[in-house]
Amino acid sequence: MTALKLVGASAHKLWGGRFAGESAPELDALNRSIGVDFRLWPFDVKLSKAWAIALWSAGVVTVEESLALEHGLDRVADRLRAGAQPNASDEDVHTLIDRLLHEEVGDVASKLHTGRSRNDQVATATRLWSMDAVGVLDTAVRELQMVMLAHAESLSAASVLMPAYTHMQRAQPVSAAHWMLSHFWPLDRDRARLASAGRAAAVLPLGSGAVAGCAFPISRVLLQGSLGFAQLSLNSIDAVSDRDFVAELLFTLSMLAIHLSRVAEDLIIYGTSEFGFIQFGDSFTTGSSMMPQKRNPDALELARGSGGRLLGDLTALLATLKGLPSGYNKDLQDDKRALFDAVDTMMLVLPGVAGALSEITFRADKMKAALSSSMMATDLADYLVGKGTTFRDAHAAVGSLIRQSEETGVELHAMPYKTFKTAHASFGPDVFDALSAVASVERRETEGGTGPLAMKAQMKSAWASLA
Amino acid sequence: MTALKLVGASAHKLWGGRFAGESAPELDALNRSIGVDFRLWPFDVKLSKAWAIALWSAGVVTVEESLALEHGLDRVADRLRAGAQPNASDEDVHTLIDRLLHEEVGDVASKLHTGRSRNDQVATATRLWSMDAVGVLDTAVRELQMVMLAHAESLSAASVLMPAYTHMQRAQPVSAAHWMLSHFWPLDRDRARLASAGRAAAVLPLGSGAVAGCAFPISRVLLQGSLGFAQLSLNSIDAVSDRDFVAELLFTLSMLAIHLSRVAEDLIIYGTSEFGFIQFGDSFTTGSSMMPQKRNPDALELARGSGGRLLGDLTALLATLKGLPSGYNKDLQDDKRALFDAVDTMMLVLPGVAGALSEITFRADKMKAALSSSMMATDLADYLVGKGTTFRDAHAAVGSLIRQSEETGVELHAMPYKTFKTAHASFGPDVFDALSAVASVERRETEGGTGPLAMKAQMKSAWASLA
């Protein structure tokens, strides 16, 4: 752990005795993390209060000292809540709180450092912050899922069909609600991962000291309970250098950002003039300073871009951890920058996507118009399979019809019956039924399919997942 | 989905009807994935057999046809097990098996493609492969943990102490077993993540068709049971393009590789002539073509490097997924290259680290010699705290002693009592007890600390985690 500077302008150091020289301004500039970690203050105050009680129960401080520390920390929190700011000598949030606590309660503040180190302290505060962030993120993801589910309900009620694409080529007709929900389930997996990342964070390092454990009879079980952790860390060396929980959260948010980038890509493409499947609203688009006609889906583009940004945060942390020797190393300081950037970005992007999606208008007419009859080619092949043909022969026969359609410009449903008969003898006059998009959709009733009953079941599962 | 080429030298395509021209050799070279996905064959055979039964129960094929397909697939598996190799017209493992199946059972082989697509097929096969890999990986990690635990037992039995480092500077004395176990627990977290990645893989996509679901009354529940999946996918569009499970496994393996890189870094440094804490064995080190005296810890260096390689695999997949539109896109084909590379690498690295670690000799004498008395500075400060000094004053007094020690070159334990007394009036003649490394370690008995009882409890937890 690094220099703890104290109490006011002269910046006395807790470690003054051992050092002959002053630290260089270039080092202070590089080392100073208060710009990043200031936001940890509520959690540092919380764990410090718990520590004050633990010191009392371990017989290290008197009950009066413990109470003085607690009340002092409350007043520090009041000042910070009211806007108190770091000064130039506060290198990090722990130093800041220590300085303020000295101002509030005097020398007894120094007793709070007994048996703990900034190594276990910062790990604990970062974990508390993460546990809190997971809850906030879960709510924001859930709200986006609600918007999707509401759209799915409307689209389903109106029986809106659209093309499903593979390779961006029209593949098969599906219920538009089915497409909408295809973006719902990835978010469900994200929420499961968020919960898992929350559990990974909920392991208490406090009581691990700098690296070797605590020499005072602190009750870590008591600390765990009062601070809301699910488990105790089992090895003090690991405890002060374990950043797996940050990595898990960053990975979880990267996946979330990637899922949002895929929603965004679909919406941006469907919102082009050429597709026209959706119309953007006014509140989540912007105009152009040069081109008066523009309505740009900025929120969606920024969501798409956030996939890159989050991957950058994840990469930064993992590359930093790689090859580090045992115990705390200062390299770890940068974990918080990546973590906060990722969470902040997602907390801007999630409401942006939810808002943009909520004000989108679906154009059922445009979607329907895109259901060209060649998309029912698979159904046509299935029709022949139903008449006893192997799928391979069926595929070949339908392939030849498609080719004729392309060459003549006549859509399948507009071709005369005898063309079908020529392509394959098993085609009967009911072949035109197989070319209906509605019928195609209705045939796909296996679980997870786009048929009406399967959709109903899927929607029910979706509601259940939000309950 | 891409071209399915068939049966022997002339490479008939399932999709020949629609295409006028031949595909270009440059496309075939780029598209061909058999070099990567060949290893999926046992899983593709397995799911194909389950599909043959499902087609029968759905009334699509007769019981005789279903049996013919099953037995044919068994013979295909026999041939592949015996070394059958792809030919130039097999673009991927599915095409290869289709060709071989045609050779075994003739035209009925074509019926196997009814209602399924390579989109749901490859997703299913990759998930089966991943579920299998997770088990193999877990065993390999567990074996490394066993090596660590065995070392920890020996070191603990021999009461070996060593310096714990922070910032690579000597920090406090710890039990060497404590240090060893500090690398055990990260692996325990890795195993928990492996299990979670296994659960993420165990969601069945088969029955999702190309994108819209299956038009035949296939029982997906039956498929799920017979193939050993825990859940059904709930949306066919999502099912064919969801690669979250691959990403989770890659992330899990990246974390594992990073943990191994940290083990390796410690061992490489402790194995230098300057540290000398450990001696490498002969089986997992190599010599030099130029320098006859060298014994190089190659296995550990490659383990450290694998942290970078795995991060590359993870990055490759995530960047590929980012911004993809809905449904299957060919970009996804590359998921398997990253997945297989990561698993293969770990299956080489894990035994390498386990082997290298198992033949290491610990030099208790060198470790003990490194326990300079200045490492007991915290204990000295704690001593003063015990006499009623605030930690801050104690820190300052000890700091001044350290500075004198540095300037005079006299170690703390060799200083006269009066020097202590001058530094702080509360020092009594029992101060020298506080300078004992053994005593320092024994004082750290909080959970997760390095004290003997805490170590016993930690070791017990470690055994329990392997049970």
Add this chain to the structure above:
Amino acid sequence: MTALKLVGASAHKLWGGRFAGESAPELDALNRSIGVDFRLWPFDVKLSKAWAIALWSAGVVTVEESLALEHGLDRVADRLRAGAQPNASDEDVHTLIDRLLHEEVGDVASKLHTGRSRNDQVATATRLWSMDAVGVLDTAVRELQMVMLAHAESLSAASVLMPAYTHMQRAQPVSAAHWMLSHFWPLDRDRARLASAGRAAAVLPLGSGAVAGCAFPISRVLLQGSLGFAQLSLNSIDAVSDRDFVAELLFTLSMLAIHLSRVAEDLIIYGTSEFGFIQFGDSFTTGSSMMPQKRNPDALELARGSGGRLLGDLTALLATLKGLPSGYNKDLQDDKRALFDAVDTMMLVLPGVAGALSEITFRADKMKAALSSSMMATDLADYLVGKGTTFRDAHAAVGSLIRQSEETGVELHAMPYKTFKTAHASFGPDVFDALSAVASVERRETEGGTGPLAMKAQMKSAWASLA
């Protein structure tokens, strides 16, 4: 450098004397790099021949020995060219060549190792390989540029216009050739970077020994000249661990892959049924095993995906290098896997994109139909600016017209003159001229603009860059 195993089945080691035990099979499996580095053989042979001469000129071997080594190496090359394969005891390409050379010339082969190490040897071979690869890659990029330029010429000759997009929203009309060339220039920058990466590779490390330099009076200047390097490395420690040149090439190829991903994304979108701006050919697309109507742009999708893959290779190397101590470390062995994967991928993707692009048909009718008159909104505003209005007022007036157009469904060019006059008094009857896409394009004649003269100049620059 690691174990050099020798001559045939019994695998004598050059370093046998110092080691009591055998190396473990798990280590051999992990360590063995011949599967990756085998392809370096032509370059290892080349540098070994140069070294044989250098040893002679330094007086270390006789002229007869030197000639024996040279001719022996030629025969080794012949055997490898004819298909000779590594055996189980060849851990890497250097060991393989050493074994073969012993088979050809007997004991004198051992003399070739005098004064060199695998550390400087592998660095030199990898640099030679990279210098060669740069040339091959440059040609492949250039061929793709030729395809682009040919299309640009045709599109320009036919005066084809299309919408330019920003935010995927129709922005302004441009020459289709202008769009095509917007993908040409990024490749030009890639070629400049390729040349720069080639120069970074062309620094000779041979003669640096294992780490401290060479103790024999080798002429490195002679080696440099005969091997075609531009410079000598200046510090032997740096020389054996410098992988900057690999990183530069990987970065260069990542940028190239990213540019190709952007070409691919445009083409995939323009090739949808909804856009219809282009039609894919048959040679670089594939069909579907399930959907007979599909024509999937696989080559383009794989090109897009390669952006992720290459970023993975780059990340793998950089994360491996980060934090490595001085001198050669075994972690560096993995540099070649990343390098070869990146180059191989690009050498598949570049012809794939060139082929796919070359057979694309442009649909000028569809592009023209997409030039809605609202895209001339900027021109309309510029018209008002020409009449003395500030751009801000002009923008507002045109914005209100656009809004009316959206609400009424009447396109701008179909609105009556009085609507314009109401929106802004400065509109004259010549306003309709400003709504012409052709006129809009013709007005943009600044350098780099889409006007006809500017296009002519741009095309001339493009040809010049390929000359």
Add this chain to the structure above:
Amino acid sequence: MTALKLVGASAHKLWGGRFAGESAPELDALNRSIGVDFRLWPFDVKLSKAWAIALWSAGVVTVEESLALEHGLDRVADRLRAGAQPNASDEDVHTLIDRLLHEEVGDVASKLHTGRSRNDQVATATRLWSMDAVGVLDTAVRELQMVMLAHAESLSAASVLMPAYTHMQRAQPVSAAHWMLSHFWPLDRDRARLASAGRAAAVLPLGSGAVAGCAFPISRVLLQGSLGFAQLSLNSIDAVSDRDFVAELLFTLSMLAIHLSRVAEDLIIYGTSEFGFIQFGDSFTTGSSMMPQKRNPDALELARGSGGRLLGDLTALLATLKGLPSGYNKDLQDDKRALFDAVDTMMLVLPGVAGALSEITFRADKMKAALSSSMMATDLADYLVGKGTTFRDAHAAVGSLIRQSEETGVELHAMPYKTFKTAHASFGPDVFDALSAVASVERRETEGGTGPLAMKAQMKSAWASLA
């Protein structure tokens, strides 16, 4: 480009006419980039002044208007230099300057937007900023090189030797100056790449408009000259979406950070108590809040960690660019965050490393003590080669000596002559000369070697590179 909001509290928008609704606060929060791009103001002012002149020379504004704009922009710059801050309605730096300019000169400010767009404007400003940053970075790298060179001079003057390591095992003795300079040359390559990144930035996009070029007869050549660019962009679509120059700078800085991480790793290891080769000073180390004896090399650890952070920035940008369609997309907005973070980090880390290195004390005694005679094993083998033995036999003989030394604990130089004679008949009584570290170093006089003359030449090259 997106919404340009104007003049004061009511936030009139340039694009008000077309939009019915207000933009949502969630969008504004997500979209707002002023927190990041504020620092571009000097460059936005500069290019705006050049644009004002260009508009006059194109006949778009009068000379009086042009002068009014210029002087207004000067006053805007004065206000910003004096501390003027954005208000809540300023979404980005361009909007801010536009608002301030309106306050200074009134409505004529609107004329400045004629013919340009924020797309070409932001690209130009970012390039100007980058060109400036390259110069500042070069100076900072150069200063670190100076520190290295100064150390090398002292170490060389004092003929200090130390072990060179490969695989972190003692390899061969080298001049300590040689080791120091092994970190100098990577920085030299970084400076060459910085210069190249500067050239990549120096291509002017201004005059490209939003995407299609500029419709007014602006002289881009004039703009290029007055703004100090080396070239004109050749295609307006490419110009507004080309971020290659940012990627190049980020790659360059990643390499730099990786080089610094390697310097830092060496110094951290050499600064351990066990190595003891160097002693850290007081100004660039910190103490511990818990352990009074600690002196932690924070600056070096943060430098090592910065390798991860910069890789994250690079990854973020590349992953964002991958797969983007043509033309400007809002995803690009995030380029500046990555760029500024990378440059800022390096501008903190470079002085930190330079400072930490400059105050380091080298312990020649400790280095010398580490030169165990087994490190001369290669020299011993070379000795035998000099007597006509093949290197392979020599290696084996020396290997057996090393093994005896290990088993008996007797160092090579302390072994009796007959032991050598037994190992190989060619050993003569002068064998002990070959065991001298000084002699070993003196033999390595090839270019780039560690011998005294080679070092002198190397140092001369180093000075030349800084000249």
